[in-house]
Amino acid sequence: MKTEELLINMGPVHPSTHGVLRFKLTMDGEIIKKCEIVMGYLHRGTEKLGEMKTYMQFIPYTDRLDYISAFPNNYAYVKAVEELAGIEVPLRAEYIRVLTLELNRIVNHLVMLGSLLLDLGASTMIMYGFRERENALQLFEMLCGARMTFNYIKPGGVREDLPDGFIPKLNEFIKDMEKRIDDYEQLISGNEIFMGRMKNIGVMSAEDAINYGMSGPSLRGHGVNYDIRKIEPYSVYPDLDFKACVRHECDSFARYMVRIDEMRESLHILRQVVDAMPPAKPVSQAKYGIAPMTGAPTAVSTYFPRIFTPPVGEVYSRIEAPKGELGFYIVSDGSIKPYRIKIRSPSFCNLTAIPKMVEGLMIPDLIAAFGTIDVVLGDVDR
């Protein structure tokens, strides 16, 4: 019988592409022969915009890259600016930053679990995930008044100190979340249908995964014991006790399990941060850049002008964002605006592995593998 290959178009508007992404699939029957990814539907030219804004003005734009987890975006950019200009940060601010980063990691993984299960046809988890996410978002709202795009972390510290009643509410969240993660595991991990969809699907060796630029939890599911918080420590992570969560099965299920482990690990970090949070006391008045501005240094922020000029130079600074290695490359020519900003987004580089990963699988497996890579299109297209 004569057969021929079929070109199937999946996306750009498809419920399981988590945004606007298009797969061009060359199919042989039900088997994917070749997968080509077309992107750019959400390209907003963030890097170009960065060249036209001052250093402070660019912070809100970073929120809109990976809008599920905006704190890490804020922090990655601010960390690069701080490294470039050699800015000191009060210890209390560093603790608050880690608090927000880890809280955001939990939020990100909740969304990822919810949407993964929804893609696979199980609608319960997204309800549960968003229920807990709501509690975390309320904490964010207490902190900075925004629920998704925060603009909270700034060079020299954070915008405001913790509000009254934040820590008790956070403790409540931590206590609640511990139980919930056990619930999720009971609901999902042992489910036979789920295991059938996930185990031995989207398999890739560790060498290949690194070669294709995967990073973060997706890479740790391939048995690579690395965590940028460990190998290139930043902020107060060296003082905290935590481990990199690694799984060795190299399949979709392993990548899913890493997320569950990481949520537990984040809770462990949060508990330490609450205990070790230094008391609020005023900090030294260091001066940066050109323009003197009003406002005194507070307990969580050094004195920092709205317009400042870092020294000429270039820096690449990376952090362990919930999705992987998030880096900002900033070139300064000594003026009030960056000369060039390059964003190394985890989603973009993780997505590189998908065409190789899904070769020889079926379309439902593509959805499962794609869900465990955890991509946000705002981060891919920038």
Added chain:
Amino acid sequence: MNPAEEIKQLFPDSVVSVGHQTNKPLAIIKKEGLLKIAEKVKEMGFDNLSVITGIDYGDRFEVVYNFLSYTKKQNLVLKVVLGHENPEVDSLASVWKVADWLERETYDLVGIKFRGHPNLKRILLPDGWIGHPLRKDYDMSVDQFVTVGEDGEDIVSTDGSNLLRR
């Protein structure tokens, strides 16, 4: 000894200078030696190519490669300086698969060509887009309108004529 100096010792002819990019060892190399240095860099344990950045300095282009070694926990930065007319450099897609997309992005936005790349075409912007936005001489006053043609290809115009219904 830091890895940048190690490379200088191994390839004295291809390395222009060594230094630091803030806190990371940096080697500025000639573009002719990039591919063989890259292969050596990978042998040295720099398994992860983090990012490729193209920068337009008006009179020259720079392409910067940031590496991270998961095993040795070390950083390395390679930099290639290119002339402003027709910038072209060897592709690293044969050594690191992630370079495929990173180079396409650099080509798309900065307009640097990568010799030997398997599929060098635009990745974020539509095919047929005029100019490379991250170049400093990119004309932002010209509007460009994009529609999708009948067989799925992108149609770009500067006067919006493709938006009109036929």
